[in-house]
Amino acid sequence: MRILIVDDERPAREKLRRMLAAEPDISAIEEARDGVEALERLPAFAPDLLLLDIQMPEVSGLDVAASLPTPAPCVVFVTAYDEYALRAFDANAIDYLLKPYDQPRLQRALQRVRERLVQQRLAATVAGTDAQAAAATAQQTAATRPPLPAVTQLLVPERSGTRIVKVEQILWIETADNYVILHTAEGEPLMRQTLAGLLEKLGPRFVRCHRRAAVRLDAIASIANLDKGDGEIMLHDGSRAPLSRQYRAELQARLNCG
Template sequence: MRILIVDDERPARDKLRRLLAQQPGITELEEARDGVEALERAAAFRPDAIFLDIQMPEVSGLEVAASLPDPAPLIVFATAYDEYAIKAFDANAVDYLLKPYDEARLQRALQRLHARFADRKPAPQTGLPVRQLLVSERGATRIVRAEDIQWLETADNYVVLHTPQGSPLLRQTLAALLDSLGPAFIRTHRRAAVQRSWVERVEADSKGDGQVLLRGGASAPLSRQYRPALMAALSG
């Protein structure tokens, strides 16, 4: 299993990494320091399971769990607060580790995790795997519903999420984000993609380049390289 450790406290991450590194069947370990970084690392690292703290600044562990693509990684919540147990299991958690836990308690969690992992079958991708994205903005967290995203545009190490409510920046690659969002989004340019349901009209010149006009007046660039796939998707 590939495991992502998410906790805003460095000692907690170090302890869990040390214990997990000694366990058989775990091939890779990665860390995230908060909820926003957890979503970024989950998209890039694609873990099989996440050990997830609940109380973190800006984005809680429960919010992270709700924002993971489907099929989501298996989740073991690890927290110092027992009042979140019901909500954790409502989020389909495999286990709930109450801090401070010892190695024996971690072993029981790993047994449950391995059993669930062995029984798991790959789930087919649905039209819109990710329901929402969490964007960090000046100390606050903005929730962007996937259905509200008209088109996507790369900007250095970020992707601009163009919506009727604004255009926040998400630190992620366009390719990784498109994998998470699924087939509802279609690439139109090496630096852009549109959501099919927002497309109103396609305008192209004799060479195939042009623009995709969207409901509400927005537009996205179109290159001839991506035009055939776009037209095939729109006609399907």
Template sequence: MKILIVDDERPARDKLRRLLSQQSDVSHIAEARDGNEALQTIRAYPPDLVFLDVQMPELDGISLATQLPEPAPLIVFVTAYDQYALQAFDANAIDYLMKPYDEARFLRALQKARERLQKPVVTADHLLCNEKGRIQVVKLSDILWVEAADNYVLLHTVNGQHMLRQTLSGILEKLGSGFVRCHRRYLVQLCSIQQFIPTQKGDAQLLMKDAARLPCSRQYRSAVLSYLKIED
């Protein structure tokens, strides 16, 4: 499972991270400090499950839940206030953790998420591109970055470029946890980023292994930094 923790209090995030890190089926844990940062992260790198605080500055948890892009992740609200429970379940939350909660209560909430997420697992380590009547096998590990091109995407790989009829959001779902969106037109393989270069107005550039310089817009900056484990 890919998990996003959203809470403006560091101790609350640390507690959830500690509990989640003990679970063998949790493959990735990201954090956001407020609703706006969480929304950027979810759009750039969709999680399976969000542990979401209710009371946060600017964009609160209930409001965030109503703005999630489809397909929306599962939500477990985590709060010290019981008066939001009805609103939380109206927002399709699967559970409502009251602070302070113990490990047993946390595990019950996590098990609900596991049961909702259970489905046949399809594993693939490649994509198939139809190029001039031939089927080209492209290994996911060879893809450095991906560029949107109208109704197609252009795969930039260690062996050259390949065109695939697919949207950028659609290809991100197929590529899996090693890739993240950095711009409305680009997504990148995390291990292919060589440098993160801040620029003006909160934007940045990513220097890739093939020497390409890609824009990283403010909308996706927090998500990229989170998955690179760099403090913003």
């Protein structure tokens, strides 16, 4: 198991590292001093688990959890404040450690993470060997549990700090190499993320309108027809997004449902 400890207090990070040293199945541990550093370390380190403090300067642990890439690592919140428990589990956390915790309590949380990781690996194995069985299992699981909540904001690292972009501010999205451009009325920040992965996080408010673009449904003012079945989407702020014939039927169906 690979673990990233995220806490702005060095003694708290050191305590967790000492306690984790007693666990035989942990192969790597790294530390981040705040939420921004945690998000920067994620791609290269690829942790299985985030042990994540909630109250941190600039970017909170809840903000980090809302900005994780897809597929996301497991999250266990570690905090001195019990008033965040409900929001933590809304963020799909596996457990919530309240400081001061002891070794047995940490071990119980780690055991829950191990069970989740086993489930994920079994699902991946089934998907590779029997796609139809995997699809049936996924449908049964989806029928018995509520969908994961869509994120409400995105954290975009920039040279001067971190920009917090509310999802309701995003008008449309387009790809740019390994990044996506978030078109908002306040600017066009770049985010290192695939379009497909970001749409999965954003939920049903957004729909793909082009191979390289997606649009927020309630930002659409009208659709103009172009040649060969393509179109152009006019947004309420006056900006425009491309519409290819490949995605036109789905977009119109989603508009009709709304």
